[in-house]
Amino acid sequence: MSTSASLASVNLKDLQLSTAHALVAQSLGGDAALRGRVPREYLQALIDGLCDLSLKDPLTGLPNRRFIRAVLDSEIDRVARSGEAALLLMLDIDHFKQVNDRHGHGAGDVVLQVVAQTLQTCLRPMDTVARYGGEEFAIVLPACQFGFGRVVAERVRRAVEATPIAISPSLTVHVTVSIGGAFALQWIRSTVPLWAERADAELYKAKAGGRNRISIEEQPDSTVTAEEKSMLFGPLYTPSGWGELPPPLDPPAYSAY
Numbered sequence: 001m002s003t004s005a006s007l008a009s010v011n012l013k014d015l016q017l018s019t020a021h022a023l024v025a026q027s028l029g030g031d032a033a034l035r036g037r038v039p040r041e042y043l044q045a046l047i048d049g050l051c052d053l054s055l056k057d058p059l060t061g062l063p064n065r066r067f068i069r070a071v072l073d074s075e076i077d078r079v080a081r082s083g084e085a086a087l088l089l090m091l092d093i094d095h096f097k098q099v100n101d102r103h104g105h106g107a108g109d110v111v112l113q114v115v116a117q118t119l120q121t122c123l124r125p126m127d128t129v130a131r132y133g134g135e136e137f138a139i140v141l142p143a144c145q146f147g148f149g150r151v152v153a154e155r156v157r158r159a160v161e162a163t164p165i166a167i168s169p170s171l172t173v174h175v176t177v178s179i180g181g182a183f184a185l186q187w188i189r190s191t192v193p194l195w196a197e198r199a200d201a202e203l204y205k206a207k208a209g210g211r212n213r214i215s216i217e218e219q220p221d222s223t224v225t226a227e228e229k230s231m232l233f234g235p236l237y238t239p240s241g242w243g244e245l246p247p248p249l250d251p252p253a254y255s256a257y
């Protein structure tokens with residue numbers, strides 16, 4: 001990277017010492033005298049620590065929303081190119097406010113930590129689970145076929161339901177989660193917000209349906225948003241409906257041999 005590096009162009013996950021040097025040199029107006037004074041190992045550890053800080057949730061140790069958005073972005077890219085299925089699950093702890101109200105915020109924090117651990121035990125190494133915000137978690141499952149979506153989500157739901165959480169030496173509680181899931185659109189380059197929106201809509205259905213349940217989008221095609229359809233079909237589809245089909249081509253002229 002050249003000394004014209006700017007923070008906006010740096011991917012935090014790939015931040016290397018040489019990049020940091022370029023950024024420091026840039027901010028010092030080219031004063032290289034400082035460079036030799038700080039050990040490289042210390043600087044790299046500092047960079048790694050800062051990356052952790054910006055990509056991890058400090059309470060649960062899980063990747064944070066910023067991290068998972070980058071994962072979703074690259075999944076969209078992969079699915080659009082390969083046509084492989086990928087599932088996004090959004091999970092929300094049911095009636096979590098009551099845990100805080102009855103047992104205190106510290107107990108609520110313990111619940112979040114144990115749920116985070118439980119989710120990690122249910123997944124494959126290639127899956128990513130993140131704390132999406134408050135009491136909401138997101139799981140990205142690459143290469144997850146449509147038929148397996150419900151099975152995986154149900155396994156996660158049961159695992160949380162079955163896990164006792166010791167919030168004090170004398171008190172154990174159980175919590176449940178509602179889960180909404182949506183598959184990435186195959187062969188279309190959608191966007192992270194649109195994909196998350198579809199999973200959130202399913203989560204809302206699971207909550208409205210009584211909580212402690214899952215709701216997975218049945219046929220991704222039929223629930224594609226108008227915006228996504230326009231990405232797929234271009235001028236043929238508009239938010240108000242299907243446009244005119246182009247006129248048929250002239251029938252091919254056959255020549256008799």
Ligand SMILES: Nc1nc2c(ncn2[C@@H]2O[C@H](COP(=O)(O)OP(=O)(O)OP(=O)(O)O)[C@@H](O)[C@H]2O)c(=O)[nH]1
Nearest residue numbers: 092093094095096097098100105106108109134135
């Ligand atoms: N202990 C703790 N509580 C948090 C944290 N982040 C968010 N919360 C709490 O999470 C609760 C979310 O409550 P609501 O959004 O009302 O949802 P709920 O009670 O889970 O109800 P439903 O989602 O409708 O089932 C609020 O009380 C927040 O204060 C956190 O880091 N620690």
